[in-house]
Amino acid sequence: MEDFESLLVSSAHAHGHLCPGQVIGVRMALLGCTLVGLDNPRCLPQLKKLIVYVEMDRCAADAVAHVTGVKLGRRSLKFRDYGIMAATFVNLETGRAFRVLSTEESRDLAAVYAPEVVGKSAQQLEAYRRMPDEVLFRVQEVSVAIDPLDLPGPTRRKTACTRCGQIVRDGKEVHTPEGPLCVPCARGAYFTCVREVSVNEALQSRPSKIHSTAAQRA
Numbered sequence: 001m002e003d004f005e006s007l008l009v010s011s012a013h014a015h016g017h018l019c020p021g022q023v024i025g026v027r028m029a030l031l032g033c034t035l036v037g038l039d040n041p042r043c044l045p046q047l048k049k050l051i052v053y054v055e056m057d058r059c060a061a062d063a064v065a066h067v068t069g070v071k072l073g074r075r076s077l078k079f080r081d082y083g084i085m086a087a088t089f090v091n092l093e094t095g096r097a098f099r100v101l102s103t104e105e106s107r108d109l110a111a112v113y114a115p116e117v118v119g120k121s122a123q124q125l126e127a128y129r130r131m132p133d134e135v136l137f138r139v140q141e142v143s144v145a146i147d148p149l150d151l152p153g154p155t156r157r158k159t160a161c162t163r164c165g166q167i168v169r170d171g172k173e174v175h176t177p178e179g180p181l182c183v184p185c186a187r188g189a190y191f192t193c194v195r196e197v198s199v200n201e202a203l204q205s206r207p208s209k210i211h212s213t214a215a216q217r218a
Contacts, residue, residue: 001039001067004030011066015059020124024085024136025063028100031133032089033068035098042069047076048152051090053144055082060102075152090144092151099140106136147171161185 001007008026012018032052033041041050052070054061054077061079064070064087070077085102106128110120113127128136149156149171159168162179174186183189197205 001030001033001041007067011063014066015062018125019059020121020128021059022063023125023128024102025060026067027128027133027136028060028087028102029064029067029089031137031139032064032087032098032100035100035139036089036091036096037094038091041067049091049093051076051078051092051144051146051152053078053080053088053090055080055084055086055088057081058085060085061087075150078150088142088144090146092146097142097144099142101138101140103136103138106131109135 002010004026007030008018008022011026012022015022029052033039033050036050038046038050040046047069050068050070052064052068054064057079065077068089072079086099088097088099090097107124109131110124110127113130114123117123117126155169157169157171159171159173159180160166161168161173161182163181163185166182166185168180168182172183173180174183176186184191
């Protein structure tokens with residue numbers, strides 16, 4: 001695996017900016033991979049041995065994904081919306097798993113580890129570079145029961161929603177007296193469907209500003 005500074009530069013580039021969360025995420029991923037015995041998770045054969053659960057939708061999550069190479073599309077990146085600055089690293093081959101959590105104390109200790117740096121964000125960024133892992137993180141050895149339907153690989157099951165007909169993959173349907181339902185039909189969704197439209201109708205209904213921008217580019 002590349003060294004910390006190289007990974008931090010490439011992670012910040014992929015993320016869009018350098019911030020304290022990037023430092024935490026890169027170091028969290030390096031520690032997590034070390035704990036589960038993987039030193040090159042972005043390349044075969046280790047690529048297929050790692051699953052990572054991230055518990056936050058913050059900058060650190062992008063850094064963890066960048067360093068480890070896990071991806072939603074490969075089903076090796078799992079998101080649990082806990083709002084906790086933590087990630088769990090699972091070695092599928094050995095079954096060993098460790099949950100790494102960023103400590104709140106590390107924020108308070110930034111001034112101790114980087115007293116000469118002015119500015120809260122800049123001070124945290126530098127301090128998080130310097131802190132020992134024991135200060136920056138808590139570690140829990142955990143057991144993760146992974147459903148076979150959640151493992152990487154081809155789709156293992158497809159089920160049609162009884163109500164809307166949408167195909168639901170990999171056991172994500174909800175079983176009800178009515179029959180299997182997709183989550184939006186069973187529990188409600190993050191969106192409200194206004195109406196069904198054709199692709200051409202949707203394209204034609206775009207704001208005029210988009211049309212003018214496209215025309216300028218052409």
